[in-house]
Amino acid sequence: MPKAIINRDFTVDLYNLGLNTASYKDFVLENIFSQSLANRLIGLDNTKPIKLNFTATGVKNGYYLEGTIEYRLKGECSRCLKVINKIHQGKFKAFFTDRYNESKDNDSVYELYGTQADLTPLIIDTVGLSLDYKPLCDENCQGLCNFCGEDLNKTTSHKH
Numbered sequence: 001m002p003k004a005i006i007n008r009d010f011t012v013d014l015y016n017l018g019l020n021t022a023s024y025k026d027f028v029l030e031n032i033f034s035q036s037l038a039n040r041l042i043g044l045d046n047t048k049p050i051k052l053n054f055t056a057t058g059v060k061n062g063y064y065l066e067g068t069i070e071y072r073l074k075g076e077c078s079r080c081l082k083v084i085n086k087i088h089q090g091k092f093k094a095f096f097t098d099r100y101n102e103s104k105d106n107d108s109v110y111e112l113y114g115t116q117a118d119l120t121p122l123i124i125d126t127v128g129l130s131l132d133y134k135p136l137c138d139e140n141c142q143g144l145c146n147f148c149g150e151d152l153n154k155t156t157s158h159k160h
Contacts, residue, residue: 009033010052010123014096015115017058024057029119033071037127042075042084042135044127052119054092062097062112069126078134079143080151090126 009031017023029052037044044050054067070089077084096112110121142152147160 010050010119012056012117012119013115014056014058014063014112014117017056017063024055026053026055027067028053033123033127035120035124037124037131038075039131039133041078041133042073042131045072045074045085048072050123050127052123056117059095061099062095063117065092065094065096065117065122067092069123071127073131073135075135077137077141079136079141080153081144082137082151084135084137088130090130092122092126094122 010029010033012027012029014025017025030049032048033044033046033050036046048071051070052067053070054065057064057066068089068091070087073084073086073088075084076082092108094108094110096110096117098112098114107125110117138153144150145152145158145160150158152158
């Protein structure tokens, strides 16, 4: 069965690098990620582009990629329900190989399609692991009053 690339917008051709430790190339990819990545309260803002900035190095049996991914998260605070709209940046290190089936023990190993590296699974892993299950608008968020629902961040003398 032929291998299939998931998302051409986040695919890089590493052919010019060769499989040699002296070769590397810097890449910058910026595009909208169309797949939904979210939990109940927060997720990737699919209306804003994801930016990947990385270096690819040719190594024995594949390519090593190291860099950063920048994206916008959108959702609501788990304590006060305010809208959260923030830019998040994560780092990644990954190995792309055509010997993927032999390397499944490592979470940072991804499948290579000839000389094409589809970064979609890497993006899903990096963004998905950054999603908080209890996102906060601020580290010191006081939340809402359990009795009346008033936002405790807006007052210092809340009483019943």
